[in-house]
Amino acid sequence: MQIHISPHDGVPIYQQIVNQIKYLVSSGRLAAGEELPAIRVLAEKLIVNPNTVARAYRELESAGIVEKRRTAGTYVSDQGSPLARRERVKILSGRIDALLAEAQHMGVAVEDVVKLVQQRHAAMQSTRNEE
Amino acid sequence: MHEPFPSAAPPIVEIRRVTRRFGDKTALDDISLTVPRGGVFGLIGGNGAGKTTLIKHILGMLKAQSGSVQVFGLDPVQNPVGTLGRIGYLSEDRDLPNWMRVSELMSYTQAFFPNWDAAYAEELREAFDLDGKARIKTLSRGQRARAGLLIALAHRPELLVLDEPSSGLDPVVRRDILGAIIRTIADEGRTVLFSSHLLDEVERVADRVAIIHHGRILLTAPMDEIKETHRRMTLRFGQSLDRPPSLVGALSFEGQGAEWSYICSGESSQLRRAAEAIGATVVGDDTLTLDEIFVSRILS
Numbered sequence: 063m064q065i066h067i068s069p070h071d072g073v074p075i076y077q078q079i080v081n082q083i084k085y086l087v088s089s090g091r092l093a094a095g096e097e098l099p100a101i102r103v104l105a106e107k108l109i110v111n112p113n114t115v116a117r118a119y120r121e122l123e124s125a126g127i128v129e130k131r132r133t134a135g136t137y138v139s140d141q142g143s144p145l146a147r148r149e150r151v152k153i154l155s156g157r158i159d160a161l162l163a164e165a166q167h168m169g170v171a172v173e174d175v176v177k178l179v180q181q182r183h184a185a186m187q188s189t190r191n192e193e
Numbered sequence: 194m195h196e197p198f199p200s201a202a203p204p205i206v207e208i209r210r211v212t213r214r215f216g217d218k219t220a221l222d223d224i225s226l227t228v229p230r231g232g233v234f235g236l237i238g239g240n241g242a243g244k245t246t247l248i249k250h251i252l253g254m255l256k257a258q259s260g261s262v263q264v265f266g267l268d269p270v271q272n273p274v275g276t277l278g279r280i281g282y283l284s285e286d287r288d289l290p291n292w293m294r295v296s297e298l299m300s301y302t303q304a305f306f307p308n309w310d311a312a313y314a315e316e317l318r319e320a321f322d323l324d325g326k327a328r329i330k331t332l333s334r335g336q337r338a339r340a341g342l343l344i345a346l347a348h349r350p351e352l353l354v355l356d357e358p359s360s361g362l363d364p365v366v367r368r369d370i371l372g373a374i375i376r377t378i379a380d381e382g383r384t385v386l387f388s389s390h391l392l393d394e395v396e397r398v399a400d401r402v403a404i405i406h407h408g409r410i411l412l413t414a415p416m417d418e419i420k421e422t423h424r425r426m427t428l429r430f431g432q433s434l435d436r437p438p439s440l441v442g443a444l445s446f447e448g449q450g451a452e453w454s455y456i457c458s459g460e461s462s463q464l465r466r467a468a469e470a471i472g473a474t475v476v477g478d479d480t481l482t483l484d485e486i487f488v489s490r491i492l493s
Contacts, residue, residue: 069393072480074420102379109371110397111233111416112379 063092063099067108075110079118080125087127087138088150098128098136125149203266205230205352205384206251211260213246213408220246222408223260228386228401233378235399235416236388237487243408244388245285248356251386252282265351278306281350285357287341289329295340296325299347306348314347321369335366342373353377355387359394367394374398396483404490411490416483423486426464427454427477441467444493456481456489 065082067075086092098104101119105112119136122128127149129139165175206228213221221243228234238244249255250262253269253276262269269276289298295318303309318325321339323332332340338358345353353374359367371394374385389395395402396416403413412419430437433450440446442459454477457464461478468475481489 067397069396070482072425072482072485074417074480075397102375105379106372106375108397109368109375111400112375113232113400117417 063104065104065108067110076114076118076121079104079108079110079115080121083118083122084125084127084149084153088153092138094138094140096138098138100135203230204228205265206386207261207263207266208247208250209261211247211250211257211262213250213255213258220408221250224405224408224410225260226403226410226413228384230384231378231382232400233374233385233387233398235395235402236386236405237390237392237395237402237483238388238405239390239491242405244405245356246408247405248354248386248388251354252280253277278308278348279351281345281348281353283338283341283345283355283358285360287337289337289341291328291330293329294325295323295327295329295332298329298340298344299325302344302347308348310347310349313349314343317343317347335362338362338366339369342370346373346377349380349383351383353383353385353387355385357388357390359389359391371398392482392484392487402483404487406491419483419486420480422458422460423481423489424457424459424461424464425454425477425479425481425485426457426468426475427452427479428468428473429476430473438471438473440464440471444489452476456485 063083063086065079067078069075073081083092083098092098098119099107101112101115105115108115119128123130123136126139128136130136161175162172165172204227206226208224208226211221211224212219224243224247226247236244236247246255250257251264251269253262253264253273256270264276265279267275290301293301299314299318303311303314321336321343323336323340323343327336329337329340342358345355355370355374358370362370374387375398377383377385387395387399399416401413401415402419404411414422426440427448428437428440430451430453434453437446437448437453437455440455440457442457442464443455444458446453446455448454459467465475465478
């Protein structure tokens with residue numbers, strides 16, 4: 063699990079951890095049922111206070127992204143849950159908003175952006191098929 | 194780890210109204226400070242702010258001229274055995290006996306600490322890549338810091354005190370030191386007090402912070418609270434202004450024309466109301482880095 067903490071951008075560290083784990087889950091790089099590192103292990107790896115990691119895990123748990131199991135570990139939840147779906151829509155909406163703002167700034171119409179998205183999707187599919 | 198730090202247990206360090214003068218210079222000016230048990234306490238301030246003087250009072254190396262210092266509920270000057278034996282300390286200048294070999298430093302230090310854990314000391318020596326036969330005076334700056342850290346940690350102290358542990362060290366050694374801080378508090382109940390002017394490190398590892406400036410404590414609070422109650426509010430006004438109107442809670446401002454940024458202390462909702470009251474539109478409401486908060490506090 064690759065997480066990068068930047069103390070320079072002002073976003074609280076627990077929030078950076080939450081955002082990045084949400085992203086890893088939504089993009090499928092962390093699959094349902096996968097175990098997250100223990101709090102202490104992640105704290106030592108990232109060089110952050112263990113309470114900060116604990117807080118991030120709590121937030122992820124209340125957002126339905128991860129769940130604690132009786133064996134004390136923290137696992138990625140089943141992605142079919144409505145909370146996780148809502149979270150995915152939220153992440154994508156944020157990215158789309160940024161894309162649309164940039165397109166508007168460059169004078170590119172929405173229809174052309176949609177067309178470009180489809181083109182990129184097709185290009186990505188064909189490279190994936192070659193692999 | 195399931196208990197939120199700091200716990201409700203009695204404080205590890207309790208400093209009440211301590212003043213210290215060196216000649217006509219006031220190094221500590223009526224300082225009161227409480228370090229709760231458990232967690233990492235970051236003491237931040239510029240050069241000459243009084244960090245080292247404060248730490249020397251906690252270690253009983255300086256006697257309070259007025260006020261009182263208690264560590265584990267004891268006066269460290271009157272009861273050095275009851276306090277120092279439970280503290281691991283790494284000084285800023287890492288004053289180790291130059292003529293000793295690393296192995297001699299270890300056995301010498303062991304004699305002072307009944308709780309010395311020889312197996313753990315050996316584990317640390319290997320992890321830090323220290324040669325037992327090497328003389329202290331031949332060690333590099335980084336290896337010297339590691340040797341100092343080893344003897345501060347190997348008796349598994351209840352309180353670990355580090356004075357500017359990272360200053361002048363390369364990133365690898367700094368990582369060792371910060372990793373040691375995290376491992377120390379992950380063992381339940383232990384407390385770390387460290388001073389630093391490297392605020393990105395403090396922001397990563399401390400859960401409570403005190404800002405010291407000109408011998409006074411300007412602010413002491415949990416890190417989360419400090420982050421939540423300091424914001425950069427960017428406001429847009431109806432017309433271009435030479436100087437923006439004052440905003441309740443603002444520590445400093447910068448900008449030009451119709452758009453001005455204020456560094457503020459206060460809750461977001463309360464600052465938004467204050468902004469509306471002076472006829473401005475909030476166009477930005479961001480959290481700050483500890484560095485930015487420190488600078489605005491020092492300058493205001």
